[in-house]
Ligand SMILES: O=c1ccn([C@@H]2O[C@H](COP(=O)(O)OP(=O)(O)O)[C@@H](O)[C@H]2O)c(=O)[nH]1
């Protein structure tokens with residue numbers, strides 16, 4: 119109980135000074151603070167032809183052409199089978215194919231791989247990750263996330279928070295019903311093992327920004343373990359007081375099935391386990407299982423929820439220098 123109370127006191131002390139709203143960071147006021155700092159927006163996109171173009175156009179129109187806040191818009195085409203790359207290029211983004219980046223390395227899979235490749239292929243001092251399936255995206259998502267980074271040298275990582283509606287197959291929108299894996303898996307795991315992170319309202323949100331110098335110091339878990347892994351690893355690397363969150367309003371995105379989120383949950387649990395092992399908090403006696411049976415209407419599926427991990431990019435550069 120004592121740990122809980124101490125951790126909650128820590129979160130309460132942290133929350134006020136480290137939480138703000140996008141309205142506090144208007145893009146035109148940030149231009150001065152930007153100075154020579156370069157900013158890249160990286161969008162991981164797998165089969166997002168319906169939404170990626172509007173997001174890129176909004177960023178380009180508001181934060182490149184109207185105000186020169188963003189220097190690079192990069193879409194990582196994550197083995198899409200649709201016209202994602204074409205739609206992104208037409209909208210004005212640079213597009214790289216996930217497997218063509220650092221192609222001398224054996225390719226890995228999933229969102230975490232797309233983000234790591236996007237970090238490698240981009241050049242901004244600050245990198246902003248934005249999902250490519252967002253609907254009603256607005257440029258203040260980006261300006262809100264970079265605000266604390268441009269104005270406070272002690273902040274190294276900024277996470278978006280938002281209301282997350284859920285619209286099911288019945289087409290009915292239910293306020294606050296989104297973020298199912300967040301509420302059922304990530305938040306309880308953080309409470310149990312990393313309670314200092316309990317103040318992050320949306321620990322799994324796909325919109326966040328950080329300084330390149332710290333992003334290159336942490337590993338990237340592949341698949342959907344990436345957000346959970348980054349949060350825990352940044353806590354260890356930079357500490358809670360170097361982390362912040364910004365309220366971006368409402369985030370609407372394409373939702374996956376419960377079966378898909380079950381696999382996502384498994385990936386996040388395995389990511390948590392890997393961090394507990396790495397921090398010496400569990401014995402690696404019997405590694406947890408990662409082959410899961412899923413019972414759907416069509417029958418039983420055997421799925422693998424294992425995750426892999428890319429090393430910190432900085433370690434790669436060092437190796438290559440040595441080589
Ligand atoms: O292998 C993958 C899986 C996902 N994504 C992208 O990562 C973002 C978040 O993925 P998704 O929407 O599937 O996750 P959800 O928001 O449903 O949890 C989206 O832009 C996806 O296109 C990706 O680039 N590669």
Ligand SMILES: O=C(O)[C@@H](COP(=O)(O)O)O[C@H]1O[C@H](CO)[C@@H](O)[C@H](O)[C@H]1O
Nearest residue numbers: 296297298299300322323324342345373
């Ligand atoms: O927050 C969540 O529970 C999941 C699923 O959201 P929904 O239940 O479909 O609104 O969405 C997030 O999780 C992924 C894994 O961290 C991220 O990659 C996604 O960007 C994020 O949308």
